[in-house]
Amino acid sequence: MQGVAGHKSRLTWAVNLTVLALVVLWLIPTAGLLVSSFRDRDQISATGWWQAPFAVEQTYRMRADAGAAVQEGGQYVIVGNVFDSDGYAGAAGRVTGFGITGRDPAGFAPGAVADLRRGGTVSVQPDGAFRVTAPEDFGRRGPNIYFQAATPPRFSLDNYARVLGADAMGQAFINTLTVTIPATVIPILIAAFAAYALAWMEFPGRGLLIAAVVGLLVVPLQLALVPLLKLHQTVGIGQSFVGIWMAHTGFGLPLAVYLLRNYMAGLPRDIIECAKVDGATDFQVFTRIVLPLSFPALASFAIFQFLWVWNDLLVAKVFLPSSDEAKVMTVKIADDLLGSRGGDWGILAAAAFTSIAVPLLVFFTLQRYLVRGLLAGSVK
Template structure:
């Protein structure tokens, strides 16, 4: 009874749960990257992205900048730490609470909030949890008040400053255009060449076809890094060196083996009856390829186009080798690695934002073309 037509397998629920868990596991890094791109650098360093809605305990440094007042035999400075010029912006989003304070950078939490710290020579400092402070000194206080270090619960901060910094970076718009200039031809060219080659290897009889198929399979295991230097030397000899034409041909060469292999295997599985009927009706190989094979192979072509686009867009190594190092020729991955990562190595908010900006276009391409992956094998063959 369990195998009757129309009945569901007992493993159906387990399969659905497994797929859901896999989707969630794949989404978690993207969600974390997205949340981190809106957070402040210090808060990212202190807590994980899943704690973004909650307050964060951070250490700050400020200076008592209120005017000193003479009182009795000494001088006093009173005010609120949260209102001092150096940290006021960090606490503009809401109320905070101070847990500890100190007068030295190596001991920012030396004294608990609400207690009076005695620094000797009659100098004392009292900092309350609400941020109010009183500094007393028997001597006249100069124009600059004392340094105060403190730990405070900082409200969560979400900002668009990271995106403004990335989008306004020098030549970032040029890097975006360069990435498109590299990626689109490097995706289209190997697909065109591989489609013709795959048809020939799948449906045309000629001497040495088996050896060519074996050579294509063998090229799949050649490491990309092994061919970088010889290929660059070849480009320099023929005059294309480090240029857009050179990187187009490089990506084409690196992508062709997999493209030919995938498309050839797909085309071999197409219904032989349709192809033989077209040949009986007098169709040439070119007509057969353009009017029957290509429409039926569109799901495979779209699948490889997605993967090739993603690989090329996210590429760093090939772009570093086959493109000039000047700003006018940098793609986004090189721009992020050289400029943002090089000069802002500890600014995780900037890096998360740059990474998310760089994957926006590949995500758009994937969600736009993924519907072609589920088309039927014979899509378009029946009128």
Template sequence: MSAIAGTRARLVWAVNLAALALVLLWTIPTFGLLVSSFRDRDQIANSGWWRAGMSSEASNFVRAGTAADQAQEGDLWVIAGNVLTEGQSLSAWGTNSRDPAAYAPGDTAELKDGQALSVAEDGSYRLTSPTEFTDQRGMRIFVTTTAPPKFTTENYARVIGAEGLGQAFLNTFTVTIPATIIPILIAAFAAYALAWMEFPGRALLIAGVVGLLVVPLQLALIPLLKFHNEIGLGKGYMGIWLAHTGFGLPLAIYLLRNYMVGLPREIIESARVDGATEFQIFRRIILPLSFPALASFAIFQFLWVWNDLLVATVFLGNRKEQLVMTGVLRELLGSRGGDWEILAASAFISIAVPLIVFFAMQKYLVRGLLAGSVKGG
């Protein structure tokens, strides 16, 4: 017995460690994305998020002034300027890409034709020549700079201030709420019928629902859009509500049916003996006991529809007044999506509402579990 108990204890520790590993696997990248959302483009390009609290070093080049910027000082022609931007400090500098850190701040480099270049520690440079400069582009000065850690809210301000985001926010709500409620209502009735009502073909319907779970929705997008156009729905809210309902129903029916099958048969049989109709049993017994499953699917469906871009693009359109939030954020990122700082800020702005919904539904989910687990005396 002691050996068995010891084995069970070790298994419990293994489960706990596995759960901790999964939590860290999701939490660490999310935290990194949050940190990146408060950094600017240069910091993200030059160092990882884990170095956000440390000074970052970057190598780049700036162009010195051109012939138009020169001034004569005695026998020399001089071009002066500064290679640093605000908040940077100079670590090293150079005059070619093969050795960009050849000189320390304050050193002077001897160039061709008697020219000389010096860069001070504060970034001010002085390019001198015994003859008049003719270069119209300006020579390249390679600099290695160190910048202190910097956090900014400009990324969030840029995303929140994006044109059309407010309308897109309302559009997303208009799409998401009905597309979450409608499949739950239909799936609850269907799941009860498949779980507790006897009728011919029930097994075939259950098999059909399971089969629909493995059909990729991408295969149905164009045929379904053509069908909408043929019956006059076109692109609009009704079309996208029905599309999300159709794509969400197989999983909803499958989950709810499996949950309802596990409910105590004695309660339902007693209600039937007392003369309750099927609808009364469904409304007064099945729905209250199935609230945890209903809340779970509501969370999943809300998250899926809120974050959807593909279905919204196909069934709603691409006009500015029709775009959902994911569409506006896609337009903000541009065709190449290289603005990583905007991408990080957009991610957290877009998940704000789903997080609120999740924690709100989690409270009701726990309440439903407790209510379903207590038996009356």
């Protein structure tokens, strides 16, 4: 009785495990990015995000303060704590080794006594307390002390505070909304009318138009950037918000028309024919019957278009001015944060999560319509 309709397959567990594995694989990089956004640069560079809950071993250098030297029994002595130095950032850790040269910063065990090259000794305890002795005055500069410390994990909101406090980041957020909302609404309005015409109105060349829409789905976006920019400059909209709205509208229309046309073509014919028999025009049928019934497909495309436009970098770089007043968040992150803090992964991770907050809100708000819209027209 295998394969009979209504009979549950024995391989359902395999399908479920496969889906779960794919979800986990997709979430692992996101989880790593999220954890890194709360860590500081030093700990990120020392260990991977999966080691974030554990202590991090790092090497540091500090210089003993010669001005704090005192005489004890004919010796000049400097005492202090290595964790109080400016080179050490964070909470007190535990010294796991120390040294007198940068080539071997952990050559001596904590509590051991090391001989300085110019005479004298240095010793560092596990709690960071150190003692430096010398037979002569240290002069203006004390000796360097190198040490290796196991630092407790540090999590904070400093990265997010730096990102949100960055110059013009608030303006970039407003610019992103200014680009994304019209670039999502305009293609939906145009595509809805076109999809209804292709699905329910008879006119010559309808089949060719449908084939052209399908063909436009495979046209690479990069192929049209330069010709489209030249066209915009010719008609006078150049690099502006109007220009980028039109660009995103053109790039999004093929999928929008294809998706909505399939959905509208699958609506019950009896409803539309009865409305026309009662005297309804095509515009009335579209606005009062087809459009409300097509909301799942509209929401599905809105999710895709909103995510694409919000996360877009290439089109924004081409069709918007390079001034700070017109930068969107992706350009702001790429030009300013990535450009000036290329090695500061904590800042970049925080900036990435800040930029995806709104798309996540939109997705989870409309996600129940996503599957219904994607299956549009697949079943009669």
